[in-house]
Each structure stands twice: as C-alpha cells, then as structure tokens.
Amino acid sequence: xxxxxxxxxxxxxxxxxxxxxxxxxxxxxxxxxxxxxxxxxxxxxxxxxxxxxxxxxxxxxxxxxxxxxxxxxxxxxxxxxxxxxxxxxxxxxxxxxxxxxxxxxxxxxxxxxxxxxxxxxxxxxxxxxxxxxxxxxxxxxxxxxxxxxxxxxxxxxxxxxxxxxxxxxxxxxxxxxxxxxxxxxxxxxxxxxxxxxxxxxxxxxxxxxxxxxxxxxxxxxxxxxxxxxxxxxxxxxxxxxxxxxxxxxxxxxxxxxxxxxxxxxxxxxxxxxxxxxxxxxxxxxxxxxxxxxxxxxxxxxxxxxxxxxxxxxxxxxxxxxxxxxxxxxxxxxx
Amino acid sequence: xxxxxxxxxxxxxxxxxxxxxxxxxxxxxxxxxxxxxxxxxxxxxxxxxxxxxxxxxxxxxxxxxxxxxxxxxxxxxxxxxxxxxxxxxxxxxxxxxxxxxxxxxxxxxxxxxxxxxxxxxxxxxxxxxxxxxxxxxxxxxxxxxxxxxxxxxxxxxxxxxxxxxxxxxxxxxxxxxxxxxxxxxxxxxxxxxxxxxxxxxxxxxxxxxxxxxxxxxxxxxxxxxxxxxxxxxxxxxxxxxxxxxxx
Numbered sequence: 001x002x003x004x005x006x007x008x009x010x011x012x013x014x015x016x017x018x019x020x021x022x023x024x025x026x027x028x029x030x031x032x033x034x035x036x037x038x039x040x041x042x043x044x045x046x047x048x049x050x051x052x053x054x055x056x057x058x059x060x061x062x063x064x065x066x067x068x069x070x071x072x073x074x075x076x077x078x079x080x081x082x083x084x085x086x087x088x089x090x091x092x093x094x095x096x097x098x099x100x101x102x103x104x105x106x107x108x109x110x111x112x113x114x115x116x117x118x119x120x121x122x123x124x125x126x127x128x129x130x131x132x133x134x135x136x137x138x139x140x141x142x143x144x145x146x147x148x149x150x151x152x153x154x155x156x157x158x159x160x161x162x163x164x165x166x167x168x169x170x171x172x173x174x175x176x177x178x179x180x181x182x183x184x185x186x187x188x189x190x191x192x193x194x195x196x197x198x199x200x201x202x203x204x205x206x207x208x209x210x211x212x213x214x215x216x217x218x219x220x221x222x223x224x225x226x227x228x229x230x231x232x233x234x235x236x237x238x239x240x241x242x243x244x245x246x247x248x249x250x251x252x253x254x255x256x257x258x259x260x261x262x263x264x265x266x267x268x269x270x271x272x273x274x275x276x277x278x279x280x281x282x283x284x285x286x287x288x289x290x291x292x293x294x295x296x297x298x299x300x301x302x303x304x305x306x307x308x309x310x311x312x313x314x315x316x317x318x319x320x321x322x323x324x325x326x327x328x329x330x331x332x333x334x
Numbered sequence: 335x336x337x338x339x340x341x342x343x344x345x346x347x348x349x350x351x352x353x354x355x356x357x358x359x360x361x362x363x364x365x366x367x368x369x370x371x372x373x374x375x376x377x378x379x380x381x382x383x384x385x386x387x388x389x390x391x392x393x394x395x396x397x398x399x400x401x402x403x404x405x406x407x408x409x410x411x412x413x414x415x416x417x418x419x420x421x422x423x424x425x426x427x428x429x430x431x432x433x434x435x436x437x438x439x440x441x442x443x444x445x446x447x448x449x450x451x452x453x454x455x456x457x458x459x460x461x462x463x464x465x466x467x468x469x470x471x472x473x474x475x476x477x478x479x480x481x482x483x484x485x486x487x488x489x490x491x492x493x494x495x496x497x498x499x500x501x502x503x504x505x506x507x508x509x510x511x512x513x514x515x516x517x518x519x520x521x522x523x524x525x526x527x528x529x530x531x532x533x534x535x536x537x538x539x540x541x542x543x544x545x546x547x548x549x550x551x552x553x554x555x556x557x558x559x560x561x562x563x564x565x566x567x568x569x570x571x572x573x574x575x576x577x578x579x580x581x
Contacts, residue, residue, distance in 0.1 A: 201445055205436040208436055212425075212433045222414065224495070226442065230442065
C-alpha cells in the first residue's frame with residue numbers, strides 16, 4: 001500500500017487491490033503456456049498426449065464441480081451423473097443419430113445439464129449432508145439405468161461402435177478422428193472456452209453472490225440475495241460444465257461406460273477439488289493432473305492404485321489443508 | 335417513516351411484547367432501552383421482519399409491512415445489522431461491501447462482469463467505506479480485523495444497500511471503550527451529517543444518552559416510557575425499573 005500516498009482514499013480502495021505473490025496475468029500465462037506446450041514436454045517425461053487429454057477432461061469436470069463446491073460452498077457427491085450423461089448423450093448421438101461431433105457435444109451437454117437443472121429444483125432447499133445424499137442417490141439412478149438397459153446403452157460392457165468424426169466441411173475440415181496432438185489441441189480449445197466462461201462467471205456480480213452464500217448464508221439472505229435461486233443456478237451451471245467434460249470423455253475414448261456415471265467417480269471429482277484447492281480457480285485442474293498421473297503410473301504396477309492415491313490424498317490434506325494451490329490465497333478470484 | 339401500532343408477540347404462554355406502539359419520524363435517531371428480558375430484541379425482530387407480530391401492525395413509509403419477510407423489507411429500504419456480527423469472513427472488506435451494493439443494484443443475475451455494473455457498485459462501495467473510515471483496510475480479509483472493525487464493516491454493508499431506515503442491534507456489544515467511542519462517533523455522524531433515520535437497541539447508557547433524539551423504554555414486554563433523553567433520565571418509573579433489576 002506504499003504507493004497510495006497522495007491519491008484520494010476513495011479511489012485507492014477500488015484501484016489498489018492487495019497484489020498476490022504472483023500477479024494474475026502471470027498465473028494465466030504460466031497455465032496456458034504449460035498446457036499448449038504439452039506435446040513438446042510431456043514425451044520427454046515419459047508421458048503421452050492422451051494422458052494430458054484425460055487431465056483436461058477430468059480437470060474441466062472438477063472445475064465445473066468446483067463452481068458449486070468451492071465457490072458456492074455446496075457439496076455434491078453426484079456429479080458423475082452429469083459427466084456420464086454427457087458421455088452417453090454424445091455417444092448415443094454419434095451411434096444412433098448423426099455422425100456429427102458438434103451435435104454430439106451439444107446434445108450430451110444439454111442432456112447432462114438439463115437433467116441436473118431439473119433435479120436441482122427438487123433438492124435446492126436441502127443443505128449439507130442431505131443435499132449430498134440426494135445427489136448420490138440421483139446419480140446412482142442413472143448408473144443402474146445405463147447398466148441394465150443392455151440393448152440401448154450396451155449395459156455393463158459400455159457403449160461402443162461410435163467414433164468421433166472430423167469437424168467442418170470441405171477444405172475447412174478439422175480431422176480429429178485420429179488421436180495425437182491435433183485432438184489434444186481440439187480438447188484444449190474447448191477447455192479454454194469453457195474455463196474462460198467460468199472465469200468471467202466467478203468475477204461477475206452473480207459470482208460474488210455465490211461467494212457470499214458460501215461465507216454466510218444467513219447474512220446473504222439478509223442482504224436480499226435470493227439464496228435458493230442462486231444455489232440452483234450454480235448447481236445447474238456446474239452440471240452443464242461437467243456434462244460438457246463428459247462429452248469430451250466419450251470423444252476421447254470413443255467409448256462410454258457405466259463407471260462414468262458411478263458415484264465413485266463423483267468422489268474422485270471431489271478429491272481432485274480438495275487436493276488442488278477448492279477455494280482457488282485452478283486448484284481442481286492441478287488436483288485432476290495429480291490424480292490422473294498417479295492413477296496412470298501406479299495402476300501400471302498394481303491394481304490397488306486407489307490405496308496409494310488415498311494415502312497421498314491424506315498427506316495432501318494433512319500438510320496442505322487448503323489444497324496444493326490453497327496456500328497462495330488469491331483474493332478476489334479465489 | 336416507521337409506525338408501529340399496538341404490536342404484541344406471544345411465544346406459547348409467554349407474552350414477550352404486549353401492546354407497544356412507536357412512531358419514528360424521518361431523520362430521527364431512536365434508542366430502545368430496557369432491563370434484560372424487557373422484550374427489546376423481540377420488538378426489534380418484528381420491526382426488521384425476522385418474525386411477524388401476533389397482533390398489531392407495522393407501517394414503513396406508509397406501507398403496511400407487518401407480514402413482509404425480512405429480505406423484502408431490505409429491498410424496501412430497511413438496512414440492519416445484527417447483535418452477533420454477521421459478515422463474510424474470508425472476503426475482503428471491499429468485497430463484503432461491494433456484494434451488498436451489487437445486490438441492491440439488482441445485479442444478482444448478471445453473470446458476466448461489465449464495466450457499467452462494476453463502476454456503479456464500486457462507486458457505492460468506495461463511498462460507504464470512506465464514510466465509515468475503512469478505506470485503508472479495504473483489502474484486508476474481514477475475518478482478520480478487530481471486532482470493532484468487523485461491526486463497522488457490517489454497518490458499511492447495510493449502508494451500501496442505500497437504506498432509508500437503519501436498524502442497529504446493539505452496535506457496541508462486546509466492544510472496549512475505544513471501539514465504543516469510535517462506533518458512537520460514526521453513528522452520530524451518520525445521523526447528524528447524513529440525516530439517516532436510525533433505530534437502535536443499546537445497553538450502554540452513555541451511548542444512548544449521547545446519541546438519541548428520543549428514547550423508548552420497554553419493561554416486562556410493555557412500553558414503560560417514551561421521551562427525550564432528559565425526560566427519560568428524570569423519570570422515576572424508569573429509574574425504578576432499572577434499580578429494581580439490579581436489586
């Protein structure tokens with residue numbers, strides 16, 4: 001605050017936010033530089049680009065969940081439902097309806113997002129554990145539906161026989177049908193658009209009301225914030241983002257399985273948010289990266305990979321109670 | 335501005351407030367006092383809309399608000415602070431006040447930030463922070479501040495919603511002498527210089543007699559006396575009620 005001398009107090013209060021250790025543009029440049037350069041540095045570390053694709057997909061799902069968890073203070077243990085609905089929506093579209101990747105993404109996102117919005121209307125008055133239990137129960141409903149409806153969804157074996165299609169027409173075609181770097185950049189572009197939207201959302205007056213609800217619901221109500229409506233909107237928007245991530249998951253694997261709907265995946269999303277830092281914007285992405293890499297690395301050695309991930313989760317929570325990025329305590333955006 | 339007509343509140347068999355009336359004019363600072371258990375908080379909660387009275391009616395700016403819930407009264411222009419500090423602890427002082435201003439400006443559904451919104455709310459927030467003297471601490475987390483500064487933040491939040499009537503529930507509760515002095519000075523300034531209409535409950539008699547234009551004294555749920563500070567100080571009934579309590 002040493003530079004404030006001589007300026008009017010009313011102006012400094014708005015203009016001079018306390019600057020975090022690393023400025024925000026610095027964080028943004030760092031994050032995007034690392035993500036864009038993945039095809040160049042990841043192979044050097046023994047990774048493969050599809051792994052980075054998984055990080056983006058799960059990172060987007062976890063960041064979507066975190067709008068609700070970290071920025072509104074409401075716990076959902078059922079976000080796999082919307083992730084899985086997105087995946088099945090995209091897969092079913094490609095298999096039965098049309099060979100169009102954009103249409104598959106659109107319908108998958110709508111399916112997951114609208115299911116979440118409708119369900120949200122029913123549970124928006126519940127709080128805490130009751131809310132979380134309702135979300136689990138509703139999620140499992142879809143899991144068993146996908147599991148048992150063999151003819152349509154492929155049942156336990158998952159939905160196969162669909163393939164992501166090149167996007168565009170004529171000479172302006174983006175061929176993402178092959179894997180590799182081109183598909184990774186396609187995922188990154190979708191990720192960037194979604195995350196950019198989220199960034200605006202949390203900085204908007206709407207985003208501020210969500211933070212207020214997280215901090216003190218009673219006070220928020222007495223500021224005349226319509227708490228239930230805001231929580232419902234937050235839940236719905238969060239479901240749309242997670243469903244979008246689900247459609248990308250189907251495109252990534254050319255496959256959708258019931259486990260994408262299972263509540264254990266919902267738990268993994270929460271773990272990603274908590275490990276990375278749910279009060280921070282980028283925390284869930286860091287959590288997802290750690291989770292996916294650990295899973296990939298350890299599951300190649302033992303089937304009990306979850307025990308190791310669990311142990312690491314405990315260590316992170318013990319030593320970084322606010323998550324890996326939580327130590328930075330970014331103001332405003334966090 | 336505020337017209338309370340014969341309100342009564344029963345909780346089961348207990349009559350917490352019986353048949354109390356009060357009329358507050360624009361620009362007035364009214365203190366509600368009384369011994370413990372006199373029904374002050376119950377009375378206050380009916381005015382702010384926390385719960386409705388069993389009988390009687392409440393008019394705010396000529397409009398019957400008896401059964402209007404608290405958050406709608408806020409929208410009508412009643413700002414309030416709480417006996418127990420209610421803030422958003424992990425947000426900065428500025429963010430606390432800014433959020434209040436944004437809600438008042440009707441921006442709760444504005445999902446993309448834009449300059450016009452931000453300027454509108456930022457101007458109000460900056461003005462209120464300057465008014466209560468928290469500008470220098472605008473970027474501190476409220477949870478890190480002293481009790482007095484947290485309560486001052488609450489007042490700034492209430493002011494950011496541009497209230498016509500300010501309801502303060504024990505503004506000096508839990509404060510030391512220095513903090514009490516500062517918040518009293520602030521309330522006095524809001525009243526004298528900014529012409530806010532204020533209704534407050536207060537235990538500290540120095541504060542009450544320093545601030546109030548009119549005092550309403552409650553005792554055992556009923557209206558005991560009403561008048562200017564010197565009249566109340568001279569009232570034998572009031573002295574008896576307070577002495578009776580300490581006996």
